[in-house]
Amino acid sequence: MRWKLCLVLLVVATDALAWGRTGHRITGELAARQLEPAVRAEVDRLLAVGAQTSLAEATIWADAVRETNPAYRWSTPLHWVNFPQGQCSYDVATCPDGNCVVAAIERYSAAIGDRQLADAERAIALKFLIHFVGDVHQPLHAGYAADRGGNDFQINYLRAGWNLHSVWDTLILESLELHWTAYSDRIAALPRAAEASELNPRRWAEESCEIVQRADFYPPRNKITARYLDAMRPIADARLKLATDRLAAVLNRELASRQK
Ligand code: ADE
Ligand code: ZN
Numbered sequence: 001m002r003w004k005l006c007l008v009l010l011v012v013a014t015d016a017l018a019w020g021r022t023g024h025r026i027t028g029e030l031a032a033r034q035l036e037p038a039v040r041a042e043v044d045r046l047l048a049v050g051a052q053t054s055l056a057e058a059t060i061w062a063d064a065v066r067e068t069n070p071a072y073r074w075s076t077p078l079h080w081v082n083f084p085q086g087q088c089s090y091d092v093a094t095c096p097d098g099n100c101v102v103a104a105i106e107r108y109s110a111a112i113g114d115r116q117l118a119d120a121e122r123a124i125a126l127k128f129l130i131h132f133v134g135d136v137h138q139p140l141h142a143g144y145a146a147d148r149g150g151n152d153f154q155i156n157y158l159r160a161g162w163n164l165h166s167v168w169d170t171l172i173l174e175s176l177e178l179h180w181t182a183y184s185d186r187i188a189a190l191p192r193a194a195e196a197s198e199l200n201p202r203r204w205a206e207e208s209c210e211i212v213q214r215a216d217f218y219p220p221r222n223k224i225t226a227r228y229l230d231a232m233r234p235i236a237d238a239r240l241k242l243a244t245d246r247l248a249a250v251l252n253r254e255l256a257s258r259q260k
């Protein structure tokens with residue numbers, strides 16, 4: 001009997017901490033395709049230093065280590081930022097002690113281009129950066145502390161138990177039942193948005209927060225159907241496309257060779 005209780009507690013206690021693997025892999029794969037050749041070579045070199053084989057797979061590392069390696073537990077709060085309900089303007093108080101996804105993106109984007117740092121340190125910065133640029137575009141990574149970004153908002157879907165956070169991390173994308181490479185092609189085909197050239201991570205978090213404020217974002221009576229998934233998927237797709245284009249732009253900016 002006791003192991004069953006443990007299992008239940010384990011499932012309840014596990015947060016969904018990121019876009020699921022599909023969302024992260026898409027962002028990494030499509031950003032890699034947009035890198036300038038010299039930047040691509042430097043990214044590949046740093047990925048090899050960090051024991052990674054592709055940008056797409058390396059996007060998963062930050063979730064894997066925080067779940068399995070106690071030495072990285074400190075990084076857990078860097079996966080999100082919280083805003084007060086009804087208020088999406090970012091200021092220093094939004095990110096206490098720089099312990100949020102926005103400040104993490106600022107720090108790690110500076111670190112990847114800093115040639116004074118050891119390669120091993122730059123390789124870790126790269127793995128964090130490529131994950132957090134994805135996370136900050138998932139609306140509920142910029143939601144409310146009160147329900148831990150939707151993790152505590154239970155959802156009933158097809159008689160199965162979900163929460164709103166995992167619906168956005170995973171269900172909206174995976175309910176199309178496409179392999180992540182096919183989903184990548186779908187995102188690659190979207191037009192580039194004008195806001196893609198906005199390279200301020202504070203704005204990225206504010207945009208996510210503004211999506212959470214929509215009247216139809218929190219479903220009534222904690223219940224959703226395929227209609228909710230279909231209505232929200234274009235928003236999720238547009239966020240993935242922006243994450244992709246902005247990640248590529250940040251990597252191209254930070255890793256461009258200085259002698260140009
Ligand atoms: N995971 C755990 N707490 C969270 C929060 N406050 N916001 C988003 N994701 C979380
Ligand atoms: Zn994450």
Ligand code: ZN
Pocket residue numbers: 016017018019020138141165169
């Ligand atoms: Zn998440």
